[in-house]
Amino acid sequence: MTPTDAKTSFPSLKVQPMDIDNRPRNLSFVRSAPERHWLGGDPVATAWFNALSLTFPDGERFFIDAVKAHRHLAEGKLAEDVKDFIVQEALHTREHAALNGHIDHGHYPVDKIEAMVKARTDLGRTRGPIPMLVVTTCLEHFTAILADDMLKNDKDLSAAPDNLRRLWLWHAVEETEHKSVAYDLWQRVAARWSHFGRYMIRVRAMAIVSCMFMWNVTTYALMLLKADGITGFEARKRLYGYLLGRPGPLRRIAGAYFDWYRPGFHPWDHDNRTLLDQWRPVFDAEARAIQAAE
Ligand SMILES: [Fe+2]
Ligand SMILES: [Fe+2]
Numbered sequence: 522m523t524p525t526d527a528k529t530s531f532p533s534l535k536v537q538p539m540d541i542d543n544r545p546r547n548l549s550f551v552r553s554a555p556e557r558h559w560l561g562g563d564p565v566a567t568a569w570f571n572a573l574s575l576t577f578p579d580g581e582r583f584f585i586d587a588v589k590a591h592r593h594l595a596e597g598k599l600a601e602d603v604k605d606f607i608v609q610e611a612l613h614t615r616e617h618a619a620l621n622g623h624i625d626h627g628h629y630p631v632d633k634i635e636a637m638v639k640a641r642t643d644l645g646r647t648r649g650p651i652p653m654l655v656v657t658t659c660l661e662h663f664t665a666i667l668a669d670d671m672l673k674n675d676k677d678l679s680a681a682p683d684n685l686r687r688l689w690l691w692h693a694v695e696e697t698e699h700k701s702v703a704y705d706l707w708q709r710v711a712a713r714w715s716h717f718g719r720y721m722i723r724v725r726a727m728a729i730v731s732c733m734f735m736w737n738v739t740t741y742a743l744m745l746l747k748a749d750g751i752t753g754f755e756a757r758k759r760l761y762g763y764l765l766g767r768p769g770p771l772r773r774i775a776g777a778y779f780d781w782y783r784p785g786f787h788p789w790d791h792d793n794r795t796l797l798d799q800w801r802p803v804f805d806a807e808a809r810a811i812q813a814a815e
Contacts, residue, residue, distance in 0.1 A: 535787035536705050537602060541794065543698035545608040546808035550616055550688035554623040561680025564749045565742075565759045570689070571624055572741035575634050577617035580660065581610040583642045584703065587653035594709040599702070606702040609695045616688055629748045634741045641737065651710060655722060657703045659730040659781075665700035665788055666777040668693035670770050672796050677768050687807075694800045701788040720784055727781050739764075 560566040585607050595603045624631050645656055671678070671693040678686045711719045739760060746756045764771040780786055 535708075535785075535789070536599065537701045538789055538792075538794065539598065541698060541797070543602055543605045543609055543695065543702070545605055545612055545695070546691065546804050547612060548616075548687075548691055548804065548807055548811065549619070550684045550691070551619040551623060552684075554625070555620075555682055555685055557625060557628070558749075559681060559685055560678070563680070564746060564751060565763045566677075568742040568745040568749070569738075569760070569763060571621075571629075571745055572634075572738050574617045574620050575624075575631065575741055576638050576738060578614045578621065579635070579638045579642045581614045581617075583645060583653065584657045584661065585610050586646070587650065587657040588703055588706060590650035591654055591706045591710060594706055599705055602699065602702045603706065606699045609699055613692050613695065616692070620685070620688065630744050634744060637737070637741070641733075652726075654703060654707050654710060655726045656730055658707050658723070659727045660734065661696075661700060661703050662727070662778075662781055662788065663731075663734060664696045666774040666791070667770065668696040668700075669777065669791065669793050669796065670774050672697065672793075672800055674768065674770070674773070677770070687804075690800065691804050691807075694797065694804055697793060697797055698801075704788050716784070724782055731778075 556562075558564045558567045560570055588603060588606055592600070592603045621631065621635070626632065645653060648656075671689060675686075675690060678689055681689070707723075711722070742760055743756050746752070746760065751759065763769075766772070777791055780790065
């Protein structure tokens with residue numbers, strides 16, 4: 522699929538398709554503490570999702586600030602998309618902070634993990650606005666392909682309580698909707714750079730960000746498992762078995778991940794609008810019901 526060109530002053534750029542908007546849905550999901558191993562009683566699956574959730578509030582505030590710093594480059598539809606991106610990520614932050622607040626702080630090293638996440642995002646902020654935006658495009662690629670996988674394999678969440686299942690699927694829908702917003706801004710930042718220079722920065726950043734992201738999230742998951750008494754080789758075997766074996770979310774996204782390294786890649790080269798057509802009505806209906814009740 523070739524993304525539709527928007528009418529912008531950067532006419533040669535690939536951009537988000539014109540029929541995709543990313544209007545935020547102000548939904549709340551977490552009002553009480555879930556069971557300790559809320560994903561079907563499985564400590565490993567729960568640790569993976571909790572580890573991801575613990576990275577989101579600070580991580581997504583980082584994305585918001587990276588995008589805000591370049592919003593003056595957006596015009597027309599992209600300006601609208603940027604505005605909605607900021608609200609979507611702020612709502613994701615709020616909902617994941619609510620979930621994180623309900624993880625048992627007495628049992629799990631939640632404060633320690635949150636401090637580690639904050640230290641990493643604080644370090645990233647010292648690099649300045651353009652590196653922050655490049656890192657954001659890389660992490661948004663991760664969230665987009667993980668979201669795509671989650672929406673295709675929602676059965677992986679079938680053993681979760683309904684509110685948490687909906688939380689993750691709502692987040693996945695909105696990550697898909699706005700998956701190229703940061704990237705489209707980055708294209709504007711780098712519009713006058715050489716193709717090769719732009720490519721090298723994007724690829725080098727992804728190589729570094731991938732190692733750090735995977736190392737960090739698996740470290741957090743192993744810390745959570747340790748609190749459950751699952752440690753050492755056993756913990757690693759079970760965690761990597763979950764991620765790469767069965768159900769294997771990381772194995773399933775490998776091909777989409779490597780597409781980033783193709784020259785000329787754009788997030789909407791993965792055209793999953795059909796998947797969005799399937800899931801958006803679910804959360805649009807929830808948002809409408811809440812509005813009607815207000
Ligand atoms: Fe998000
Ligand atoms: Fe995002």
